[in-house]
Amino acid sequence: MINPEHLTAELVRCASVTPTEGGALTLLEGLLTNAGFECHRVDRGDVCNLFARWGAKGAAKTFGFNGHTDVVPIGNADAWTADPFGAEIRDGWMYGRGTTDMKSGVAAFAAAAIDFVTNTPPDGAVIITITGDEEGDAIDGTTAILDWMETNSERMTDCLVGEPTCPDHMGEMMKIGRRGSMTAYFTVTGVQGHSAYPHRAVNPLPAMARLLDVLSNTELDQGTDHFDPSTLAVVTIDTGNPANNVIPATCKATVNIRFNDAHTSAELTKWLENQAQLVEKSHDVKIDMTTKVSGESFITPPGLLSDLVSQAVALETNRTPALSTSGGTSDARFVQAHCPVVEFGLVGKTMHQVDERVEVAQIHQLKSIYGRILRDYFT
Numbered sequence: 415m416i417n418p419e420h421l422t423a424e425l426v427r428c429a430s431v432t433p434t435e436g437g438a439l440t441l442l443e444g445l446l447t448n449a450g451f452e453c454h455r456v457d458r459g460d461v462c463n464l465f466a467r468w469g470a471k472g473a474a475k476t477f478g479f480n481g482h483t484d485v486v487p488i489g490n491a492d493a494w495t496a497d498p499f500g501a502e503i504r505d506g507w508m509y510g511r512g513t514t515d516m517k518s519g520v521a522a523f524a525a526a527a528i529d530f531v532t533n534t535p536p537d538g539a540v541i542i543t544i545t546g547d548e549e550g551d552a553i554d555g556t557t558a559i560l561d562w563m564e565t566n567s568e569r570m571t572d573c574l575v576g577e578p579t580c581p582d583h584m585g586e587m588m589k590i591g592r593r594g595s596m597t598a599y600f601t602v603t604g605v606q607g608h609s610a611y612p613h614r615a616v617n618p619l620p621a622m623a624r625l626l627d628v629l630s631n632t633e634l635d636q637g638t639d640h641f642d643p644s645t646l647a648v649v650t651i652d653t654g655n656p657a658n659n660v661i662p663a664t665c666k667a668t669v670n671i672r673f674n675d676a677h678t679s680a681e682l683t684k685w686l687e688n689q690a691q692l693v694e695k696s697h698d699v700k701i702d703m704t705t706k707v708s709g710e711s712f713i714t715p716p717g718l719l720s721d722l723v724s725q726a727v728a729l730e731t732n733r734t735p736a737l738s739t740s741g742g743t744s745d746a747r748f749v750q751a752h753c754p755v756v757e758f759g760l761v762g763k764t765m766h767q768v769d770e771r772v773e774v775a776q777i778h779q780l781k782s783i784y785g786r787i788l789r790d791y792f793t
Contacts, residue, residue, distance in 0.1 A: 416525035418518070418781040419508070419774055421445070423501035425483060425517040426510035432484035432550040435462040438517070439483060442466075442524060442544060449528040451542070456562045461547040461554035468531045469539030471568065476539040477791050478570030479527070479784075480556060480749055481520040481577075482548035485512035486766050493768045506774055513772040515765035519576030520544060522777055526784035536792035541570050548745050552708075556745040560752055572719050573755040574787065575746045578762030579738070584776050585731030585783075589757035590720050591640060591713035591739040592747055593672045596679045596705055597649075598686050600625065602693075603700040606663035615661040621697035622651065622665045628689055629669060634677070640713050641674030641739050674739075679707040709747035713739065719754050726786040727758060730779060758783070 430436030439462050443453045451466040469476070488498040488511050496502040496509035503509075508518075527540050543563075547555025563569065580586050602622045607615025626648050634644040647670050655662040671682055683705050690701040714720065716737055728734045735758065749755040760780060764770045 416528050418522045418525040418777045421521035421525055422508065422513065422518045422772070422777055425521055426501040426508070426512055427499055428483070429499045430483050430485055430512070430546065431487050433461045433547055434484075435546050439464045439544060439546060442483070442520070445524065446528070446542065449532065454562070456559050458554040458558040461545070461550075461558065463546060463555060463559050464542075464544045465559055465562065465568070466542040467539055467568065468527070469536070471539070473539035474571075475537070475792065476541055476569060476571045477788060478541040478543065478573035478753065479523045480543045480545075480573055480575045480745055480755075481516055481523065482545045482555070482745065483512070483517060483520060484546045484549050485515070485517075486549050489768055495769055503774060507771045508774055508777075509769060509771045511770055513770055514578050514760055514762055515770070516576055516578060516759060518772050518777045519578070519759045519780065522780040523574075523576055523784045526781045526788060530785055530788045534789070536788070538792055540788070541568070545745065552745065556748045560748060563752070570753045572791070573749050573753050574723065574784075575744060575749065575755060575757040576759045577744045577746075577757050578759045578765055579757050580759070580761040582761060582763065583733065584761055584779060585727045585733035585735055587738050588720070588723055588727065588735040589739065589741070589744070589746070590716060590737045591675070592709070592711065592741065592743055593641060593644070593674055593739060594677070594679060594711035595670070595672055595708040595743050596682060597668060597670045597708070598683075599704045599706075600667045600669075600690065601702045602665045603702070604661075604663060607661045609659045609661050612661060616698055617661045618663070618665040618699050619653065621693050621699045621701070622667055624697065625690060625693045625701070626651070626667055626669070628693070629686070634671075635674065638674050638676050640737075641711070644671065644673040644677060646671045673711055675711045675713055677711065679705070679710060709743045712747060712750040714750065714754050714756055720756050722790055723756055723758050723787055726783050726790060730783045730786060
């Protein structure tokens with residue numbers, strides 16, 4: 415029997431601040447290989463990734479798991495009351511960067527999967543995909559694994575992502591989709607001049623103010639069946655102008671949009687372009703815009719997979735998880751193009767915080783949930 419608490423501690427002691435591997439994937443590869451998994455390192459660029467499969471390639475029924483061992487930086491080390499990479503246990507809690515997000519989830523599933531295939535070998539296959547680039551740009555992480563799988567004819571029929579999904583109590587929420595996320599960068603260019611002679615300049619600031627006012631006060635939608643209303647937030651406005659007697663030539667601003675399944679990033683980009691063109695004409699300025707799309711909105715409709723996970727969670731926690739699409743993005747946004755995917759994991763209250771920590775009992779509970787999911791899936 416693999417102890418998920420001990421495995422979590424070993425992983426936390428690997429200082430795998432993205433994109434540094436820190437020994438975490440090497441540790442998992444050795445453990446899974448010894449348990450009979452066929453393992454492949456799928457490294458791309460500066461990112462290390464791991465693919466592991468137990469069972470026959472191309473099995474008709476293949477359950478997949480996706481997770482990550484990279485973590486965010488620790489921030490101010492002096493603010494921590496424990497070694498960020500020490501996995502210290504205090505009053506029933508394990509402290510360390512990644513304890514919640516998401517080395518406990520990786521450890522819990524790896525432990526559950528090894529015990530499962532060892533004790534009751536299923537008629538099918540189990541695939542584990544672990545990336546070292548979820549907390550970074552996510553360009554060479556899960557996408558690299560999926561590209562490699564496509565090239566090598568590897569396929570999951572269903573997948574579980576082990577991100578922390580519960581707000582306050584274990585078992586209260588799972589994710590069946592995620593909002594899309596995109597960022598737009600605007601540069602408004604006018605004509606620099608003396609503030610005492612504004613008629614000889616073209617001030618980009620009123621144009622930017624008008625544009626941002628229109629964007630931030632437009633109702634994108636009223637929500638959909640599984641999503642809250644889409645949101646647009648102005649996150650920065652910059653002129654870089656230290657002088658009070660100079661009208662600057664340019665002004666820059668950034669907005670972030672979290673959108674539901676009523677939109678695509680292409681449609682929203684077109685809307686943003688149209689609004690910028692209207693302001694260009696009305697204020698006699700030039701507006702340049704670039705966008706970065708982190709992911710499209712997606713939904714895995716409630717059905718067999720969500721029912722399977724929900725039932726296992728309810729039996730192990732006495733809570734029936736809400737089916738949610740809240741929160742930011744996760745690597746499920748990439749997996750959803752490959753197969754049906756849902757997410758379930760720990761309580762995420764301390765992720766990315768100083769003194770990030772996990773209740774030790776929850777690590778063992780999560781292993782039990784994942785083990786039940788595997789047993790029920792193959793029976």
